[in-house]
Amino acid sequence: MKRTNDLASKPFSCAGRNPTHHAYNRRIMESSAQTRRTSPLIAAIAAAAFCALLWLTACSGSGSAEGAGKDQATGAAFSPAATVEETQFDASAATGANDALIDASHVQDGYVSASATSNARIKAQVISGQASSSFDVPQDGTPIACPLAFGDGPYTVRIMRNTSGNNYVELCSADIDVALTSEFAPFLRPNVYCSYTASSSCVAKARELVEGCENQGEALRAICNYIVDNVAYDDDKAAKLKDSTGYIPDPDETLQSGKGVCFDYASLGAAMLRSQGIPAKIVTGTVSPQGIYHAWIMVNIDGTWQSARFSVSPNTWSRIDLTFAATGGGANVGDGESYTDRYVY
DSSP, X not given: OOOOOGGGOSOOOOOOOOOOOOHHHHHHHHHHHHHHHHOHHHHHHHHHHHHHHHHHHHHHOOOSTTTTTTOEEXXXXXXXXXXOOOOOOOGGGOEEEXXXXXXXXXXXXXXXXXXXXXXSOEEEEEEETTEEEEEEEOTBSOOEEEEOTTOSEEEEEEEEXXXXXXXXXXXXXXXXXXXXXXXXXXXXXXXXXXXXOTTOHHHHHHHHHHTTOOBHHHHHHHHHHHHHHHOEEOHHHXXXXXXXXXXXXXXXXXXXXXXEOHHHHHHXXXXXXXXXXXXEEEEEEEETTTTEEEEEEEEOOSEEEEOSSOEEOTTSOEEEOHHHHHHOOBTTTBOSSOEEEEEEO
């Protein structure tokens, strides 16, 4: 059943993609072509060398003319994740009423799970102080993982059923005290807006991209540059979603189709990074100059990445707007200058 959520339903409209040209790789190709005219044996050697260079550029540089000579990545030693952190729903540990369940047995890992069966629309609400987030819950009993994105402290989790319009009645609730194993815990696992498993295509692709990367900056660079250079902005999809509500991104579908809208870029980026042990937040909010509703990611690495497109500082949350990097900005994506965070997942 399709999962929906009003809070993530703003129109993620961005400008059409303007891909950068890989001038460095093109020069290698032209050189290889000239060599083939000279000798079949030399041509074979050149082709093999070219393939090796393509693999190496994933972790050794951006590969684009824009990033040539400006791309530096550093950081703590990195190796591909041996296992992928996933979420679980433990029905035996869940509490609830009225065909609704809340599983708070994994709050230390940064999430709480919700499940319900109903003929009416169901929402889960996660509240901490004055902050709150809401999530649509499938009506067939399929559980979802809701991130505890507000850090340590007391939370209230509610499951509510729609009665009419925007009116809801509470089915059950739970008060929980959250002490995270790490501030990064909510941003190293999948959730309803960043859905993946160990067998997902996006996880396999991420593992392939970071193979050979020596530090965290290189791994971040390999994944982000791949998305920017291989996912095009989907204008048709943006037009269809402009006045709709409840869109939920699918990282594997975005990877397979090679296109998407802002929320798709952010969800795919977060999924690939999280699967390799790199903390990544999905953030929705507005961007200048006209307060356009948008989505991007925030990353935190023990290292740096400085390029023409991105600037990541060590051991702090740094913004990466993959859609802006892919499109160059415009009337529907903003100028990439001033951002206002609204929701964090």
